[in-house]
Amino acid sequence: MATNDNQEVQSASDSNHQLTADGKNAQMIICPNCRCKILLKKTAELVNTDIFLPYMRVKKNTSNQESGQVDGEQLSQFWKVDNMFTFENVGFTKTVGSSIKYLICADCEIGPIGWHDINDKTTFLIATQRIHYSD
Amino acid sequence: MAKSYDYLFKLLLIGDSGVGKTCVLFRFSEDAFNSTFISTIGIDFKIRTIELDGKKIKLQIWDTAGQERFRTITTAYYRGAMGIMLVFDITNERSFENIKTWIRNIEEHAASDVEKMILGNKCDVVDKRQVSKEQAQQLAAEYGVKFSETSAKDGHNVEEAFMTLAKDIKAKMDRKQQENNNGGGSHSSPNVHVGSQGGKDKKANANRSFSWCTLL
Ligand SMILES: Nc1nc2c(ncn2[C@@H]2O[C@H](COP(=O)(O)OP(=O)(O)OP(=O)(O)O)[C@@H](O)[C@H]2O)c(=O)[nH]1
Ligand SMILES: [Mg+2]
Ligand SMILES: [Zn+2]
Numbered sequence: 014m015a016t017n018d019n020q021e022v023q024s025a026s027d028s029n030h031q032l033t034a035d036g037k038n039a040q041m042i043i044c045p046n047c048r049c050k051i052l053l054k055k056t057a058e059l060v061n062t063d064i065f066l067p068y069m070r071v072k073k074n075t076s077n078q079e080s081g082q083v084d085g086e087q088l089s090q091f092w093k094v095d096n097m098f099t100f101e102n103v104g105f106t107k108t109v110g111s112s113i114k115y116l117i118c119a120d121c122e123i124g125p126i127g128w129h130d131i132n133d134k135t136t137f138l139i140a141t142q143r144i145h146y147s148d
Numbered sequence: 149m150a151k152s153y154d155y156l157f158k159l160l161l162i163g164d165s166g167v168g169k170t171c172v173l174f175r176f177s178e179d180a181f182n183s184t185f186i187s188t189i190g191i192d193f194k195i196r197t198i199e200l201d202g203k204k205i206k207l208q209i210w211d212t213a214g215q216e217r218f219r220t221i222t223t224a225y226y227r228g229a230m231g232i233m234l235v236f237d238i239t240n241e242r243s244f245e246n247i248k249t250w251i252r253n254i255e256e257h258a259a260s261d262v263e264k265m266i267l268g269n270k271c272d273v274v275d276k277r278q279v280s281k282e283q284a285q286q287l288a289a290e291y292g293v294k295f296s297e298t299s300a301k302d303g304h305n306v307e308e309a310f311m312t313l314a315k316d317i318k319a320k321m322d323r324k325q326q327e328n329n330n331g332g333g334s335h336s337s338p339n340v341h342v343g344s345q346g347g348k349d350k351k352a353n354a355n356r357s358f359s360w361c362t363l364l
Contacts, residue, residue, distance in 0.1 A: 050197075056152070067185045083185065097195060098156060098206045104194040106186060117186055119194045124186050 030141055032059060038092055040146040042139065049120035050101040051144060057092035057099070059141070064088055066115070066125050066140060091127070091138035100137070105129065154203040157317050158210070158228050159310070162250055163235035164243040165214035168269040171300035172235060173211050198314060205314055226258035231265070231313045236284075238268045238297065239276040244284065251291060263317045264293040267309055271297040 031039035036059055042052040067085040094100065102119035109115065112131045116139065117124030127139040161169040173194065193210045212225060226232075234250050236243040247266060254262065266288045268279060281297060288295035294312060298305040 053152070069185075098208075099152060100195050101197045102195065105192045106189045107192045109189055114192065115186070115189070117191070119196055122186055122191070 030059070030146060038146075040148055042092060042144050043147045044118040044121060044123060044126075045143065045145045046123040047118060047121040048145070048147065049118050051103055051118070051126070051139065052092065052094065052099065053101060057094050057139065060091050060093045060138070061089055062091060062138070064091070064128050064138065064140075066128060066143070069123055069125065069143065088140045088142055090141045092141060092144075093139075094137045095135040097129075097137055103127075152204070153197070153206045155205040155318060155321070156208070157205060157230045157314055158208045159231040159233065159313065160210050160212060160226065160229045161233045161235055162212050162225075162254075163214055163233075163267075164237070164240070164246050167214065167235045167237040167240065167243050168300045169214065169233075169235050170211050172233070172267065172269060172298060172306055173209055196310075198311065200311070200315055200318055203318070205318065207310065207314060209310070223257050226254065226262070229258055229262055231263045231317050232258065233265055233267055233309065233313065234293075235267045235269050236279070237270050238279045238284075239270055239273050241278040244268075244279045244287075247287065261320065263313060263320060264291070265309065265313045265316075266291075266293055266295045268295065268297040269300060271304060272299040272301050 033039050033055055037055040038052065038057045038059070039054060041050060041054050042057065043050055065085055065087050067083045097103075097105075104117040104119045104122060104124070106115040106117065106124070108131060114129045114131060115125035116127030116129060116137070118126060125140075126143045127137065129137050161173055163169055170191075191211065193208055196207045196209065198205050198207060210229075232254060234247050234254075236247050238244075251264070254264065266284065268281070268284050284295050284297075294316070296305050296309045296312070298309055300306060
């Protein structure tokens with residue numbers, strides 16, 4: 014399972030999101046790997062913004078890693094919460110660069126599933142493409 | 149906006165280098181995922197939600213580095229902490245002896261009412277044990293704190309230990325709340341209880357440049 018290279022965990026059936034009338038997540042947001050609860054229903058708002066996230070699965074010993082570059086992709090749709098304690102379970106990485114922390118699953122540590130800039134204390138983003146949903 | 153939880157507890161893991169703090173906190177789960185990117189950066193803290201007596205409790209759990217040079221880090225380390233897990237390695241007697249040093253450090257720099265618990269980690273390594281359960285229990289009794297043996301490797305007692313610590317913090321808080329209510333007439337209890345920010349915390353700002361990031 015862990016041998017997939019540069020491939021995101023994705024399965025069509027439970028990765029389509031549904032919105033409530035006021036633009037919140039209609040379903041619970043869970044880890045795509047271990048189904049750990051990340052956000053309860055109706056706690057996050059759907060936003061469009063472009064953010065680069067490193068891939069969750071990265072081949073070891075790639076030439077890119079040697080050159081210090083991180084393989085990743087530009088993502089444009091996120092679930093946003095404005096308080097970190099809205100999360101049911103989540104992990105924060107140490108700060109990268111001057112102000113970025115990546116979010117990961119608290120249980121299995123898959124990630125990055127999201128992004129936070131410590132200069133903006135009210136924006137915590139979870140990439141819609143990197144999570145699953147559950148009722 | 150209405151808060152979605154009843155309590156918020158900040159917890160710290162401290163203890164000598166190599167006793168297994170990072171493992172205790174960061175590997176609760178069997179199907180741990182192996183991302184080179186994430187393990188290269190390292191993890192700062194985790195938020196976990198638990199339920200106790202029908203109340204929703206958010207735990208913010210911080211890992212710390214046990215290396216000698218970090219011990220000089222004082223107040224900033226402990227700022228706002230309401231619970232501290234003191235971890236030693238049952239196969240390393242020195243790490244057990246040093247629990248006393250860590251407690252002294254806590255007494256000096258953390259809030260005086262911080263809840264403590266001692267963990268004897270690596271209890272799966274039976275053949276290299278250097279610290280008996282009885283020794284550890286005795287030390288814990290001396291300080292009036294709870295003790296548990298854990299194994300981050302097989303998960304033994306790990307979640308239970310966090311539940312125990314959270315329960316004790318909650319009990320202490322509820323007791324204080326009760327006292328306040330009894331003394332101060334009728335008022336509704338606040339929805340969220342955040343740790344006491346005693347006078348000791350004032351020095352904390354001076355130490356803000358401390359970085360958690362130098363470990364991995
Ligand atoms: N057998 C066994 N090994 C463990 C256990 N917990 C941790 N280890 C091992 O002990 C070593 C150190 O664990 P860490 O979690 O990195 O120790 P630490 O307390 O975070 O150390 P510092 O970050 O340097 O303060 C690692 O090689 C772990 O694999 C355990 O419960 N059983
Ligand atoms: Mg560590
Ligand atoms: Zn997970």
